[in-house]
Amino acid sequence: MEAVSMHEIQSLRGLIENHEKLLNELSAEHLKHYVYLLRDPRDNKVFYVGEGVGARAVSHLNEALKAEDPGDPKEHTSKTRRIAEIWHADEYVDWQIVSRGYASQREAEIAEAAVMSGINASQNGQLLNARAGNHAAVHGAVLPTELETLRARPVDPANAISSVYVFPIQNALQEVADNDVYAATRGDWGIGETWRNRSDAVAVGLDRGLSKGVFKIERWMPADQNKWKFDGQPIANSGLNNARWSHIIDAARGYWQRGNWIAVEFDGEHLFRIIRGSANGEWQEIS
Structure with missing residues (x-):
């Protein structure tokens, strides 16, 4: 042109x-x-x-x-x-x-x-x-399938968590046996070495804005086509599960809508910041 x-x-x-x-x-x-x-x-x-x-x-x-x-x-x-x-x-x-x-x-x-x-x-x-x-x-818009998400409390952990990897699992849930949340969350994902080497990382599986599972990542293993999957253990009482993540996703919406996973840090004092998925890495209030 x-x-x-x-x-x-x-x-x-x-x-x-x-x-x-x-x-x-x-x-x-x-x-x-x-x-x-x-x-x-x-x-x-x-x-x-x-x-x-x-x-x-x-x-x-x-x-x-x-x-x-x-x-x-x-x-x-x-x-x-x-x-x-x-x-x-x-x-x-x-x-x-x-x-x-x-x-x-x-x-x-x-x-x-x-x-x-x-x-x-x-x-x-x-x-x-x-x-x-x-x-x-x-x-903004809400689909009939997202009404359950509106009823959930917004995610706001009481303790600081430095590395929360948030994975979109709504499609994977339809493909794994018995809608197994762990199987849908663990991979396969395109994830670089720096992110794989974080020892304190937590994985969250998100289905239409609602967190369905939270897991401590113990190790990463190669999967198909240069992708990776993790082994992990479920975490209870983290403040991350069964919560509404719409305010987090909105802060990285363009990246998330393209099917990417994002990484978030919480300070335990009602603030969060996007550490993967947005050019804005500033702390933001949880609303």
Whole structure:
């Protein structure tokens, strides 16, 4: 795909600046915090949903312009690449505000999560957002099969645990005999040497956001196709089992949705951090 020409960039920049001016003028009185979407005019499908104030709705267009700037191009994301493709087709991104007037960012984020869930469940196809909306773990979509998970308490161990490996086992449970949680949790997994050498690691098997088993990992053994499986013993009273992990998964949702396992650390004081599966390794509150 050839870069947008300087003439086209100038024309697009003028149009975006006009939209920015209008959005900023209307923000305080008429828009406040709002939810918006970006749509591809070539197929009328929504490819991005966001929330914001002021000119946030068109900020992604500026990001795409920077990526297309022949003098100092920036790396494209899947979102900005789609925007550039639309421009190359001599079209302009169809952006629109779908909900407005929220007094706080949190209110807008809750509405954003609802819009994202509705679009992802439709025939539109998956959005290009890097992650689900904020507060999606609490206010986002829930399938009938996940209602049991909502009833469970959120995972929040009373003691510090430095290495908790969380494995998605919902598919494996259907393949092992008698829905054996241990058999489904122990592997096969793609896991590097550094993670295999942690002596204090605990494995958790997660089925639709609910922890079904917790095991102390004693050793790792080679399995098929460069994968590994562990031998371990069940752990009782760890504070990790029969708990809802939605707030943990939400912090590494993009990674988790691709079928990967994640690693988590708990401080025993209502904080956790993702140590594998997210670029954000900061401590976060368990909500």
